Amino acid sequence: MTTVEPIRSIADIKKLERYFSKNKRDLLMFTIGTNCGLRISDIVALNVGDVRNKTHIQIIEKKTGKFKKFPINSKLKPMFEEYTKGKRSDEALFLTVFKNRMNRFGAYYILKTACKAVGIKEIIGTHTLRKTFGYHHYKKYKDVALLQKIFNHSSPQITLRYIGIEQDQIDESYTNFIL
Numbered sequence: 001m002t003t004v005e006p007i008r009s010i011a012d013i014k015k016l017e018r019y020f021s022k023n024k025r026d027l028l029m030f031t032i033g034t035n036c037g038l039r040i041s042d043i044v045a046l047n048v049g050d051v052r053n054k055t056h057i058q059i060i061e062k063k064t065g066k067f068k069k070f071p072i073n074s075k076l077k078p079m080f081e082e083y084t085k086g087k088r089s090d091e092a093l094f095l096t097v098f099k100n101r102m103n104r105f106g107a108y109y110i111l112k113t114a115c116k117a118v119g120i121k122e123i124i125g126t127h128t129l130r131k132t133f134g135y136h137h138y139k140k141y142k143d144v145a146l147l148q149k150i151f152n153h154s155s156p157q158i159t160l161r162y163i164g165i166e167q168d169q170i171d172e173s174y175t176n177f178i179l
Helices: 010-020 024-036 076-084 104-118 127-141 144-151 156-162 165-175
Strands: 056-060 067-071
Touching: 010 024, 010 104, 024 076, 024 104, 024 127, 127 144, 127 156, 144 156, 156 165
Parallel strands: none
Antiparallel strands: 056 067
C-alpha cells in the first residue's frame, strides 16, 4: 500500500481551492478535509443536519467508533450556510450527480483529478486531506501532543511520521549537513 502525502505548499492548496471554486460540493468537501482533519469516511457520512446552524460538528468516527466533537471554523460556517440552503436535514451533505451519497471512491476521483489538473506531484489519496490538516496544524502551533490527541494516535512519533514531519526533518538534516 502506498503512503500518501500531505499537501505542504499553501500555494498548492490555494490552486486547488481555485480549481474547486466552480463546484461548491467539491470545494466544501476539500475544505472540510483540510480544516477539520476528518477521515474521508466521516466526511461523506455527514448529513445536512450535522452542520446546518451548528457551532460544532459531532460525530462517531467510522474507523474507531469514538465520539468526536470540534468547533466549525469561520471559513466553513458561511460555506455550510450557503451550501445547505433548501436541503432537508436528513439529506446527505455530499451527493453524486445521481443523487446518491458520495463515497470515498468518488471523493478520491475528485481529489486525484483536481491535483493532476493543477500540477500537484505528491502521492495523493483521500487521506491527503487529513494529513494536510495535520501538517499545517503542526507547522502553525508546534504542538504534537494536541495533534496526537486530535488524531487519536498512541504516540507523538506516530503523529509526526503520519503528517510527514519526521521525513521533512530527516531531509533537512541531510540537506544542511555538509563536511
